[in-house]
Amino acid sequence: MFxxxxxxxxLLGVTHLFxxxxxxxxxxxxxxxxxGIDLYLxxxxxxxxxxxxxxxxxxxxxxxxxxxxDVVIATHFHRDxxxxxxxxxxxxxxxxxxxxxxxxxxxxxxxxxxxxxxTYVKPGDHHKVGDFDIRFIHSDHGTGAPxxxxxxxxxxxxxxxxxxxxxxHLDWKDEYLSxxxxxxxxxxxxxxxxxxxxxxNVTLTKALRPLLTVPCHFGMFASHGGNPGLWRELIIKQxxxxxxxxFTMGEGIRL
Numbered sequence: 019m020f021x022x023x024x025x026x027x028x029l030l031g032v033t034h035l036f037x038x039x040x041x042x043x044x045x046x047x048x049x050x051x052x053x054g055i056d057l058y059l060x061x062x063x064x065x066x067x068x069x070x071x072x073x074x075x076x077x078x079x080x081x082x083x084x085x086x087x088d089v090v091i092a093t094h095f096h097r098d099x100x101x102x103x104x105x106x107x108x109x110x111x112x113x114x115x116x117x118x119x120x121x122x123x124x125x126x127x128x129x130x131x132x133x134x135x136x137t138y139v140k141p142g143d144h145h146k147v148g149d150f151d152i153r154f155i156h157s158d159h160g161t162g163a164p165x166x167x168x169x170x171x172x173x174x175x176x177x178x179x180x181x182x183x184x185x186x187h188l189d190w191k192d193e194y195l196s197x198x199x200x201x202x203x204x205x206x207x208x209x210x211x212x213x214x215x216x217x218x219n220v221t222l223t224k225a226l227r228p229l230l231t232v233p234c235h236f237g238m239f240a241s242h243g244g245n246p247g248l249w250r251e252l253i254i255k256q257x258x259x260x261x262x263x264x265f266t267m268g269e270g271i272r273l
Contacts, residue, residue, distance in 0.1 A: 037265030071241030094166035157182035208244030
């Protein structure tokens, strides 16, 4: 069973990062606490959009009810970030805490999620939950999601930045580095809907100099774009010393 208690126990003592496809990731602390970001586990985007450009191209690897996470974060209300078909099950264990942008309020209420475990966040908010120190930062997804947030997570002394669905803002460098040098930078490469494209991701990587950079937001939908092969060529040419990881969906690495 993917991400079972047996697996978590086997991985104790080491910090792990797992890719869940699209912009979704799970972080596991050394003590075994878990945090999920922008998990897209269902087919709800195709249901909402209603055409084949949003047909899910990557496989389902886990059902929401299997995951018993300590924290779930939704950076904004778009269905591939706040999965309306999975969120109720993600929150149904009575344990998980949800941190989400203010544009998720209506979805939380409609799904009947226990709001005692929901915290609505905006840039500048800071929360400590177990092993996770969570800072919510600015992210620019344009007029489609003006209340979106990025997230900067410190766990086991490591700083992980997930910039969200954003355009390029080098003027936010100080905010991105507000917890110190980055161990991991996670950022889009798809270039659609105002997101960073392949070159802009490399430009941001050059400015922030993380120990590891991870591209995201590609491969899930035909309409979203994003070319990891092109991104790899660009980063090798422009930043030959930069370490990077292009994840297979479901793959995890030690940090």
